[in-house]
Amino acid sequence: MKAFGKILGLVLLGLLLIIVALGFALSHLFDPNDYKDEIRQIARDKAHIELTLNGDIGWSLFPWLGLELHDASVATLAAPNKPFADLQMIGLSVRVLPLLRKEVQMSDVRVEGLNLRLTRDKAGHGNWQDIGQPAPATASAETPAQPAAPASSAKPDTASQPIKLDIDSLTVNNARVEYNDEQNGKQFSAESIQLSTGPIHEATSTPVKLTAFLGTNQPVMRVKTEVDGKLRFDRVLKRYQFEDMRITGEASGEPLQGKTVTYAAQGQILVDLAANVAEWSSLKISANQLRALGELKAHSLDTTAQISGGLSIAQLDLAKFLDSIGHPLPPMAPGSLSKVEMVSRLSGTPTSVTFDELNLKVDDSTFSGRIAVEDFAKQALRIQLKGDTFDADRYLPPKTAEATSATAARQAEVQSSEAGALAASGDTPLPAAPTKSGWSTAKLIPVTRLKALDLTADISFGQLTISKLPIQNAALKANSQGGLLTLETLRGDLYKGHFAANGSLDVRPMLPLVNLQTRINNVPVEKILQSQGQKPPINGLLTLDSNVTGSGNSQNALIESLNGTANFVLNDGVLLNANLEQQLCQGIATLNRKTLSGAPRGKDTPFKALKGSLVFHNGVASNPDLIVSIPGMSVKGDGDIDLRVLGMDYRIGITVEGDKSAMPDPACQVGKNFVGVELPLRCRGPLELGAKACRLDKEGLGKVAAKVAGNKISEKLEEKLGDKVSPELKEALKGLFKR
Secondary structure, three states: OHHHHHHHHHHHHHHHHHHHHHHHHHHHHOOHHHHHHHHHHHHHHHHOEEEEEOOOEEEEOOOEEEEEEEEEEEEEOOOOOOOOEEEEEEEEEEEHHHHOOOEEEEEEEEEEOOEEEEEEOOOOOEHHHHOOOOOHHHHHHOOOOOOOOOHHHOOOOOOOOOOEEEEEEEEEEEEEEEEEEOOOOEEEEEEEEEEEEOOEEOOOOEEEEEEEEEEEEOOEEEEEEEEEEEEEEEOOOOEEEEEEEEEEEEEEEHHHOOOEEEEEEEEEEEEEOOOOEEEEEEEEEEEOOEEEEEEEEEEOOOOOOEEEEEEEEEEEOHHHHHHHOOOOOOOOOOOOOOOEEEEEEEEEEOOEEEEEEEEEEEOOEEEEEEEEEEEOOOOEEEEEEEEEEEEHHHHOOOOOHHHHHHHHHHHHHHHHHHHOOOOOOOOOOOOOOOOOOOOOOOOOOOHHHHHHOEEEEEEEEEEEEEOOEEEEEEEEEEEEEOOEEEEEEEEEEEOOEEEEEEEEEEOOOOOOEEEEEEEEEEEEHHHHHHHOOOOOOEEEEEEEEEEEEEEOOOHHHHHHOOEEEEEEEEEEEEEOOOOHHHHHHHHHHHHOOOOOOOOOOOOOEEEEEEEEEEEEEOOEEEEEEEEEEEOOEEEEEEEEEEOOOOEEEEEEEEEEOOOOOOOOOHHHOOOHHHOOOEEEEEEEEEHHHHHHHEEEOHHHHHHHHHHHHHHHHHHHHHHHHOOOOOHHHHHHHHHHHHO
């Protein structure tokens, strides 16, 4: 038996040597380059591809089944002269014996100079769809297909396992992938692709490193990127992991306006196709100054993916960040948006994203609530926030040079009028009517953005500062769609009073249309004027109802087209630096043909109420029913307020009871002859002057003098007649002198 075993061993050794010798002979004596035409034909017949072999073919048979191709290209049979792929060299080898066990044990796989060109034509057909398809002419000439073998003749091996992979390494040098869509003209490319891996084994971590330059033409973008990490996969469980993943790179192009973004992302990625879930944990993202942490999870990958997770953005200077990516903000107050941070839960789909449990800090303000983009394509934005304090003025652009120049010109005109407005004496001429407009002609409304805006907003503030007005407990509700912005409400407490407004802005017509309704209740008017940098000519609690419309895209155009109505009441007020009583004393002294002996006793005129109505027509407000309740006199007025130049022109009638002070000026004493007499005033000039722009109307004063003279004659008749004539005759005689 020992001899038999020894003989059998020698026989097997001899057979193995024969096989090795045969493999060596085949690989060295047989040259595959002599059979290129046959190889091409086999590729056409079996793989249905057009294979072009311009370089040499190298091969080995045992113990490695090796293949090396040089300068080869592949095309579809539908377009054999348009290769979709070519390469400079590919080299790989497989151990022969493990193939019998359905194991693929490969040495290093190298690919050099691969070019892959994918094209979709104008009809929407991609050249990759023809890969493996017979040529059209060949397909038409083929004989009818034979009936398929009965299914029972070959039972599938449901328990079979996938082929086991075992590759020492994979290296791809200088590869390029290009995609061209002729339907929309878009192009995408990935160039200078470098890929290297460690040993590739099932269910083990494989080091992977990939670098590439990516580019698109719509918009023009160039991206340099590098991916590094460890890839782990289990094809049986359909589970794929990218451990310790890190992506770094730089991006530039048209969307960045010539700026460069340096970005990085890292974390652990898991994709489980059996459960249709994926997650990105230990997420870290950076882009220039932006730093973010978080986690993302996705489910329902087989249908519409649903995303959830959390995101935290560290404090950053948002203004500088946006400028660094080519999207600078409009000019704002220094330091605006310099401290912005956010923490939120998020959820979304491929077309939407929602930030819930949002905590957002913007400079000195803190907001909580919810922000959602319901549709990326429609830019459908939904905002529901609650803030503590917010100064909106610091985020508004400063005045343009044109607006500043217009304001300066108007202020100079006002100062010139004010210099000569000595209201206390009443002797100076009326101020000239203003002619300079302080309104800007710069574009005010971003029409293009508003036309595309789909917005629903519900925001509340503990304190909102806008136009320098500190609004307490402010609430804002607005929506915009299709170019129509609707202000449902803007309300709040203002200087212990209250206000509310609603209206709309329609940018669909050629000229934007504005409609605004306001209600102001018991708000100190002087506080409003002071907040706008004006010296108030009047104090008092303002109650106002208005409904106005306007059209245009600048302050000047909106004012010039202003139409509508308003009603106002100013209670418990004071006309500052305007002693109407003194002016009236001057008028009475003139009628008495006397001179005031004392100096003016005060600068202001208090009043109980000032009220009336306004009718706006193309920027001019008519006020036909002005009534002022002043102790000792009643005041009625009729005039216009020209909002285009912020000027006024009024005729005022004042009925007085006289100087009722403890020691009245003798020249200002009111006798019976002044009872019921209405003294005229004319007020003209800039609104800022208030009552300082009022003067005695000397033209109307002559009529008053005639009436007073009639009263004096009537008094003398009364004295002469006494009780000697009937009352009817007395009245008739008095009437002769009152006409």
